[in-house]
Amino acid sequence: MIRSPMFLMPRRECVAAALVSVVLFGCGGEEARTTADGKVQSSSAAATAQVIPASGPTSSRELDSATPRAVSYGDAESAFKSGDYGEARKLFKSYVDSRPDNVWGWYMLGLASWKSGSLNEAEEAFDRAIAKDPKHVKSLLNSARVLMDLGRDGEALERVKAAREVDSTSAEAVRLLARAHHRLGHAGLAVDAYRLALTGDERDVWAMNNLGMLYIEQHDPTSALGPLARAVQLRPTSPIFQNNLGMALELTGHLVEARSAYDAAVKADSTYTKGQANAKRLGDVVIDPGKTPTIDVKDLAETFRLQVKMWRESVATPSKPE
Numbered sequence: 001m002i003r004s005p006m007f008l009m010p011r012r013e014c015v016a017a018a019l020v021s022v023v024l025f026g027c028g029g030e031e032a033r034t035t036a037d038g039k040v041q042s043s044s045a046a047a048t049a050q051v052i053p054a055s056g057p058t059s060s061r062e063l064d065s066a067t068p069r070a071v072s073y074g075d076a077e078s079a080f081k082s083g084d085y086g087e088a089r090k091l092f093k094s095y096v097d098s099r100p101d102n103v104w105g106w107y108m109l110g111l112a113s114w115k116s117g118s119l120n121e122a123e124e125a126f127d128r129a130i131a132k133d134p135k136h137v138k139s140l141l142n143s144a145r146v147l148m149d150l151g152r153d154g155e156a157l158e159r160v161k162a163a164r165e166v167d168s169t170s171a172e173a174v175r176l177l178a179r180a181h182h183r184l185g186h187a188g189l190a191v192d193a194y195r196l197a198l199t200g201d202e203r204d205v206w207a208m209n210n211l212g213m214l215y216i217e218q219h220d221p222t223s224a225l226g227p228l229a230r231a232v233q234l235r236p237t238s239p240i241f242q243n244n245l246g247m248a249l250e251l252t253g254h255l256v257e258a259r260s261a262y263d264a265a266v267k268a269d270s271t272y273t274k275g276q277a278n279a280k281r282l283g284d285v286v287i288d289p290g291k292t293p294t295i296d297v298k299d300l301a302e303t304f305r306l307q308v309k310m311w312r313e314s315v316a317t318p319s320k321p322e
Contacts, residue, residue: 226304
């Protein structure tokens with residue numbers, strides 16, 4: 001048996017020392033405090049001391065529960081996939097603290113921060129990922145999205161161009177290129193980029209939708225009909241596509257078909273407020289089908305499909321718009 005220095009003390013001092021030990025253990029053993037970023041931080045003094053109760057060592061289960069488990073990538077990713085972006089953000093913060101060299105950890109922290117509304121933290125996380133791997137295309141593209149949300153469209157355009165230097169075949173990069181040009185007021189370059197996206201993927205419904213909305217903004221709703229009709233044909237349950245097609249149809253005087261598109265938007269999502277407002281507004285208007293021009297939306301979609309096919313056939317090697 002190892003003799004404790006306590007046995008060298010007078011009896012009264014020995015009792016006092018034992019009382020101090022009990023008081024420390026009764027305070028919880030480990031002092032914890034919450035920092036500004038939500039992490040729990042332990043004092044090193046408490047963390048290094050292990051108190052053995054008088055009754056003997058605690059069970060292994062009790063020890064395991066008392067020791068904080070390191071956050072794994074899988075834990076944080078599971079929270080992200082479940083849609084709990086705030087929790088995912090917190091977990092990925094903890095993950096990158098312990099593994100700061102993992103590019104994917106910073107990338108996922110950027111995504112979780114962006115989706116939870118923390119744009120500045122998202123920008124910082126994506127920048128950290130790019131600093132570690134300047135050719136990380138996903139970080140370049142998603143940081144461009146964050147920069148657009150922050151209103152810094154010129155910087156976003158540069159990020160997209162950098163991504164395309166790494167992967168010139170990325171349809172996502174071309175679509176973001178078009179969106180950046182669109183936001184910067186470069187209508188012609190945006191149209192060219194959306195067409196280029198469709199030559200790469202003839203079923204890119206978001207490129208079709210965005211192209212249609214660009215035409216509407218340019219006061220050319222007739223040109224918007226084709227891409228929006230084709231987007232609806234490929235994804236009829238999208239309330240956004242149905243509503244935007246309804247706008248193009250209404251602006252070109254096809255009120256019966258417009259009301260049908262608005263109704264389809266509400267049917268697809270009864271909480272979609274834009275579709276609700278447009279359906280109600282047009283529903284209150286008395287429409288005489290015999291006095292309004294009619295149009296076949298299916299024919300519009302087919303005509304645009306053939307147009308895209310011609311673009312694909314005429315472009316052997318797609319150009320790279322700047």
